Amino acid sequence: xxxxxxxxxxxxxxxxxxxxxxxxxxxxxxxxxxxxxxxxxxxxxxxxxxxxxxxxxxxxxxxxxxxxxxxxxxxxxxxxxxxxxxxxxxxxxxxxxxxxxxxxxxxxxxxxxxxxxxxxxxxxxxxxxxxxxxxxxxxxxxxxxxxxxxxxxxxxxxxxxxxxxxxxxxxxxxxxxxxxxxxxxxxxxxxxxxxxxxxxxxxxxxxxxxxxxxxxxxxxxxxxxxxxxxxxxxxxxxxxxxxxxxxxxxxxxxxxxxxxxxxxxxxxxxxxxxxxxxxxxxxxxxxxxxxxxxxxxxxxxxxxxxxxxxxxxx
Numbered sequence: 001x002x003x004x005x006x007x008x009x010x011x012x013x014x015x016x017x018x019x020x021x022x023x024x025x026x027x028x029x030x031x032x033x034x035x036x037x038x039x040x041x042x043x044x045x046x047x048x049x050x051x052x053x054x055x056x057x058x059x060x061x062x063x064x065x066x067x068x069x070x071x072x073x074x075x076x077x078x079x080x081x082x083x084x085x086x087x088x089x090x091x092x093x094x095x096x097x098x099x100x101x102x103x104x105x106x107x108x109x110x111x112x113x114x115x116x117x118x119x120x121x122x123x124x125x126x127x128x129x130x131x132x133x134x135x136x137x138x139x140x141x142x143x144x145x146x147x148x149x150x151x152x153x154x155x156x157x158x159x160x161x162x163x164x165x166x167x168x169x170x171x172x173x174x175x176x177x178x179x180x181x182x183x184x185x186x187x188x189x190x191x192x193x194x195x196x197x198x199x200x201x202x203x204x205x206x207x208x209x210x211x212x213x214x215x216x217x218x219x220x221x222x223x224x225x226x227x228x229x230x231x232x233x234x235x236x237x238x239x240x241x242x243x244x245x246x247x248x249x250x251x252x253x254x255x256x257x258x259x260x261x262x263x264x265x266x267x268x269x270x271x272x273x274x275x276x277x278x279x280x281x282x283x284x285x286x287x288x289x290x291x292x293x294x295x296x297x298x299x300x301x302x303x304x305x306x307x308x309x310x311x312x313x314x
Contacts, residue, residue, distance in 0.1 A: 208280030
């Protein structure tokens, strides 16, 4: 307790006689000015100031800081100092003589420490005095009501922040959901386009085999289905080892012997190698797209027929 301790503060308080009075900073200055340890050294006691109690320390001096009355103690018993430090006596009460001289400082809140050999201090019962209880001050000198109001304001601000964050989270979640939905739609559209393109490639490939006479028109849809199924299989383990199923099926169909002879290829095919079904399919797709650009719609079969048609030399 070598530091200054808050003993009292300016404000409206009710004393032990039930009288409510407003104490100003000037009143605190009067208490400080009146205190003379050489004339009367005020003790620190435990319990209600009206009771006789041992002195656990002595008030060395008083001073005012703002609206607070501070006291410094000397000859403090270690047990008492430890109790004050640990918070056993959170409330203090000052007793004043009628002339505003400090009589003693009472510490309230717990039983006094067991210290043998302390003599009681007897206060004259016929002397009038004013006893005023004072609790620990809050930060900034605010009273309890003000602190509660501040805490309530902080709580309200926290609730508002929480609500704002929840709104932002909901908005972000909605945006993320919409973005995911848009991505899924684009993926579905891309898949449809790829499937459509691949379907045209299969038809062109099979139609080229028909044009070569390797399969008959009646086998067209079955052959297209075989290649389509191979596309879904992916890599397959054949006798020769792992290989793309589509590649192996197309190779098998392309190697079939001719069952129909349509005659020689016409010059419309140019110098391209039209013995390769994939080359024919590619040329057929290209021709179909060029016709579409010109505003004419033809089927894959017609495109293949155009690419592979030959002159019948009888």
